[in-house]
Amino acid sequence: MFAAHENVKNSILEAIIDSAYEWIVVVDKEGIIQYMNRTYAEFLGENIHSVTGRHVCDVIENTRMHKVVESGVPEIADLQYIRGNYMIANRIPVKVDDEVIGAVGTVIFRDTGQWKKMNSHIKSLLHELEFYKKDWHEKNGAKYSLQDLEGRSEKMVHLKGQVKKAASSDLPVLISGESGTGKELIAHSIHQLSERSGKPFIKVNCGAIPETLFESELFGYEEGAFTGAKKGGKAGKFGLADGGTIFLDEIGDLPSHMQIKLLRVLQEKEIETIGSTVSRKVDVRIIAATNRPLQQMIVQRQFREDLYYRINVIPLNVPPLRDRKEDIPGLVAKLLDKITSRSGKRIIGVENDVMNWFLSHQWPGNIRELENVLEAASHFSPGEIILADFVPGISHERVTAVSGEKSLKEILQETEEKVLRDTLRDCSFDKKKAASLLGIGKTVLYEKIKKYNIQEV
Ligand SMILES: Nc1ncnc2c1ncn2[C@@H]1O[C@H](COP(=O)(O)OP(=O)(O)OP(=O)(O)O)[C@@H](O)[C@H]1O
Incomplete structure (x- = not known):
């Protein structure tokens, strides 16, 4: 019967495929569309007759058909975003004698109502996922990266080079420098640039935790470990940082009995939570920072020498702002950007007198001091340019200079x-x-x- 007629056979096949449950596209080995069924072309807003002969990338957004032809590897149930919807796509290479000659792609959908339901479900799941990812990053991720570290002086260019090198290794880093010079920003940048960037960055302010809570903060505790212990216990910072980086800020403030415990973690790479008898392996990279002279503290027996050598494998020294005054104009611009995006007030710069004072001031509080001065001045300045009268330090210094003489x-x-x-x-x-x-x-x-x-x- 009609099965004998080739043309009829093809027409039947075409009719079946055209009305198929799935959308179908066939490309050759160059990624040129050889066939697309009517329902797919209609969904894409294309004319069925005009799609053949065009490259698949020009017709279907986010397609990977041409990639599958290149790789010869099938991709099954891949989520693809087309025209505002998530689709589930299969892409299968077509081989003749082991040579890829093209690929067949199918996109699964059901009736529109069902599809819409599934689509909005996927969208809400993805939004939820994004929310949790963002939340996790805000709590555990590094906030700053190397782009945030302004400074074109020779000293800073050299330091940025050292930061990149430190990031590519997994060795402990000790960042030294006066308060407000940017040590924390550097610690964040190292983590961001390192292989561990997808894992937690956990900061411990060694100077701010009461001595009695130190151990539980760092190593955590088991349920019932002591009176007042939380139900279910508590994870310590080391446990939270597992796989990532722990930033021990103000390490010079670490009480001596904690210095011994920290040394043990660094040596054994394992922690023992309070109330537990077993140790647990942790994989944590250590970055420490200090504004205290640790070597001097060793002489005065306030800091353990063995711990110092453990943490000081890659030493980084951040120069004080007064030793790199050529960075000041760039820093002013960067910090004003930061301040105005926070406050919403438009400030485009500082008047010459202010810049001259900035260049002559000694900045004992370094960049943090500069940031605070700019923040206060931009709050009080009536216009878009910060005037000397609104920079608290300037008037104060003028009076001191006069009254001093x-x-x-x-x-x-x-x-x-x-x-x-x-x-x-x-x-x-x-x-x-x-x-x-x-x-x-x-x-x-x-x-x-x-x-x-x-x-x-
Ligand atoms: N090179 C820089 N470029 C831009 N901003 C900087 C730079 N250095 C420091 N800052 C900013 O100055 C402020 C102080 O920096 P940070 O907290 O990193 O200093 P710190 O050396 O860790 O200080 P402390 O020793 O007091 O903890 C932050 O707001 C930081 O973003």
């Missing part, structure tokens, strides 16, 4: 003489007028003219 009596006399000279000059030496403007009697004015030896010019 002269006595109050001298300052008052100088001011009085200046006011007298200016007023007399403005009144063209009309003494009666000047006395009345100054609110003093003529006799007093004469006395003062004599005292200061003011001559008519």
Whole structure:
């Protein structure tokens, strides 16, 4: 019957495929579409006759058909985003004598209603996943990266190079530098650039945890380990950081009995939670920071020498801001960007007087001090440019400079003489007028003219 006729056979096949439950596309080994069924073309908003002969990438968004032809590896049940919807795609290479000559792609869908239900379900699951990913990163991830580290001075360029090198290894890093120089920012950057970036970055402020809580904070405790212990126990920072990085800030403040415990973790690479008798292996990279002179502390027996050598495998020194003043203009721009994006107030720069003061100031609090000064000044400055009058440090330093050099009596006399000279000059030496403007009697004015030896010019 009609099975004998090739044309009829093809037409039947085509009719079946065209109305198939699935959307179908066939490409050759160059990724050129050889066939697409009607329902797929309609969904894509394409004319069935115009899709054949075009590259698959020009017709289907996010397609991987051309990749499958290249790799020869089938991709089954892959989630693909097309025209605002998530589809489930299968891509199967077609081989003849082991040579890939093309690929068949199918996209699964049911009736529109069912599809929409499934699609919105997937969308909400993906949103939920995004939310948890973001939340996890905010709590456990590194907040800063190397791009946040402003500084084009030779010292900073060198330091950034060292940071990159440190990131590519898994060795302990000790970051030294004065307070506010950017040690924490550097620790974040190392983690971000390292193989561990997808894993937690856990910060421990060694100076802020009360001594009695230190062990439970660092190593955690088991349920019922002590009175007041939380139900289910508590994970310690080391446990939380497993697979990632632990940042031990202000390590110089670590109490000596904790220094021994920390040394043990570094040596054995295992922790023992309070109340537990068994140790647990942890894989944690150590980055420590200090603004205290650890070597001096070793001499004074305040810091263990063995611990120092364990953590100081890659030493990084962050120079104070006063030693790299050429970084100040760039830092001002970067910090103003940060401040204005937080506050929403538009500030585009600082006036020359302010920049000159910034360049002459010694910045004992380093970049943190600069950031605080800019934050306060941008809050009080009425315009888009920060003026000297609104930079608290400037006026304070001016007064200190004046009062440091002269006595109050001298300052008052100088001011009085200046006011007298200016007023007399403005009144063209009309003494009666000047006395009345100054609110003093003529006799007093004469006395003062004599005292200061003011001559008519
Ligand atoms: N090079 C830099 N570029 C941009 N911002 C910086 C830079 N260095 C530091 N900062 C900013 O200055 C502030 C202080 O930096 P950070 O907390 O990293 O300093 P720190 O050395 O760890 O200080 P502390 O010793 O007091 O803990 C932060 O807001 C940080 O973002």
